[in-house]
Amino acid sequence: xxxxxxxxxxxxxxxxxxxxxxxxxxxxxxxxxxxxxxxxxxxxxxxxxxxxxxxxxxxxxxxxxxxxxxxxxxxxxxxxxxxxxxxxxxxxxxxxxxxxxxxxxxxxxxxxxxxxxxxxxxxxxxxxxxxxxxxxxxxxxxxxxxxxxxxxxxxxxxxxxxxxxxxxxxxxxxxxxxxxxxxxxxxxxxxxxxxxxxxxxxxxxxxxxxxxxxxxxxxxxxxxxxxxxxxxxxxxxxxxxxxxxxxxxxxxxxxxx
Numbered sequence: 001x002x003x004x005x006x007x008x009x010x011x012x013x014x015x016x017x018x019x020x021x022x023x024x025x026x027x028x029x030x031x032x033x034x035x036x037x038x039x040x041x042x043x044x045x046x047x048x049x050x051x052x053x054x055x056x057x058x059x060x061x062x063x064x065x066x067x068x069x070x071x072x073x074x075x076x077x078x079x080x081x082x083x084x085x086x087x088x089x090x091x092x093x094x095x096x097x098x099x100x101x102x103x104x105x106x107x108x109x110x111x112x113x114x115x116x117x118x119x120x121x122x123x124x125x126x127x128x129x130x131x132x133x134x135x136x137x138x139x140x141x142x143x144x145x146x147x148x149x150x151x152x153x154x155x156x157x158x159x160x161x162x163x164x165x166x167x168x169x170x171x172x173x174x175x176x177x178x179x180x181x182x183x184x185x186x187x188x189x190x191x192x193x194x195x196x197x198x199x200x201x202x203x204x205x206x207x208x209x210x211x212x213x214x215x216x217x218x219x220x221x222x223x224x225x226x227x228x229x230x231x232x233x234x235x236x237x238x239x240x241x242x243x244x245x246x247x248x249x250x251x252x253x254x255x256x257x
Contacts, residue, residue: 003206003207003208003230004036004037004038004208004230004255005036005037005038005208005224005230005231005251005252005254005255006037006038006040006163006208006210006230006231007037007038007039007040007231007232007234007244007247007248007251008040008041008042008063008090008092008124008165008210008231008232008233008234008238009040009041009042009234009237009238009239009244010042010063010065010092010095010212010233010234010235010238011041011042011043011044011065011238011239012044012065012097012235013044014044014239015043015044015047015239016046016047017046017047017050017051019047020043020044020047020050020051021047021050021051021054023041023239023241024041024051024054024055024060025054026241027041027060027241027244027245028054028055028058028060030241030245031060031244031245031248032058032059034248034249034251034252035059036252036255037231037248037251037252037255038061038231039059039060039061039248040060040061040062040063040089040090041055041060041061041062041063041238042062042063042064042065042090042092043062044065045064045065045079048062048064048084048087048088049087052086052087052088061088061089061090062087062088062089062090063088063089063090063091063092063124064079064084064087064088064090064091064092065091065092065095066079066091066092066093066095066098066112067079067080067081067084067091067093067112067115067116067121068080068081068112068115069081069108069111069112069114069115070115071115080115081112081115081116081118081119081121082115082119084119084121085119085120085121088121089121089122090121090122090123090124090163091112091116091121091122091123091124092123092124092126092165092233093109093112093113093116093123093124093125093126094109094112094125094126094127094146094150095126095167096126096128096167096169096172097172100169106145106146106149106150107149109125109146109149109150110149110150110151110152110153110154113125113150113151113154113162114153114154117154117158117161117162121161122161122162122163123161123162123163124163124164124165124210124233125147125150125151125162125163125164125165126164126165126167126212126233127143127146127147127150127164127165127166127167127190127191128143128146128166128167128168128169128172128212128213129142129143129168129169129170130169130170131169131170134168134170139168139186139190140186140189140190143166143186143190143191144190144191144194147164147190147191147194147195148194148198150164151195151198156199156200156203159195159199159203159206159207160206162207163207163208163209163210164191164195164207164208164209164210165209165210165211165212165233166183166186166187166190166191166209166210166211166212167211167212167213167233168183168186168213170213171212171213171214172212172213172214172235173214173235173236174213174214175214176213176214177213177214177215177219178211178213179222180219180222180223180225180226180229181226183211183223183226183229184226184227184228184229187209187211187226187228187229188227188228191207191209191228192204192205192207192209192228195207208230208231209228209229209230210229210230210231210232210233211223211229211231211232211233212232212233212234212235214235214236215232215233215234215235215237215247216236216237216243216247217237217243217246217247217250220232220246220247220250220251221250221254224250224251224254225254231251232247232251234247
């Protein structure tokens with residue numbers, strides 16, 4: 001089954017609204033030629049509406065970096081999936097930084113995924129193991145448990161809107177990265193095969209799975225050459241127009257080939 005590559009730039013806590021708009025105004029015309037790739041940027045909340053307006057009718061998508069599972073209520077500092085409608089296409093949830101710094105749990109990732117889908121948006125669910133877990137040989141078991149927990153109770157018909165990002169924690173922002181072959185093996189065994197166990201082979205074959213963790217133009221082709229890797233969730237390299245466009249172009253060429 002052909003899967004459309006998806007390159008998503010997670011800007012984290014970077015760029016003011018003015019900087020964000022200037023960035024996407026420079027990015028959009030250069031990225032427009034790569035329409036066979038889903039191109040997505042995830043700015044900070046304060047810049048979301050301005051970026052969404054700037055990217056209207058460009059073919060580029062917008063993601064939020066998180067969402068609360070409740071539609072409204074006494075949740076100071078939070079933003080609901082319902083509030084994000086009409087501004088974003090995707091919502092990133094379960095990122096290791098949120099798990100580590102904001103006490104994100106598997107249960108809450110699942111709640112958020114359901115709320116995001118219920119509001120017509122697409123979750124990008126991040127999973128991944130620590131260095132200690134990797135060195136102890138616990139990667140597959142741990143990531144399988146994260147995937148199973150995140151998808152608990154999600155209907156098979158909603159899985160077409162789900163994206164999973166495998167991000168080994170030890171490779172995020174460290175300059176280290178898993179080799180393409182190793183990343184592909186983990187993605188197949190821990191993510192795609194788990195989804196196959198839960199939903200069947202057809203759903204698993206259609207699931208888009210990104211790799212994340214120190215992705216850059218110099219190693220992107222290696223990841224895109226793997227059969228189970230459908231793109232990347234990018235951190236630092238997504239903050240530079242040239243680097244981000246290079247990643248999109250590499251993904252586009254990989255699909256053509």
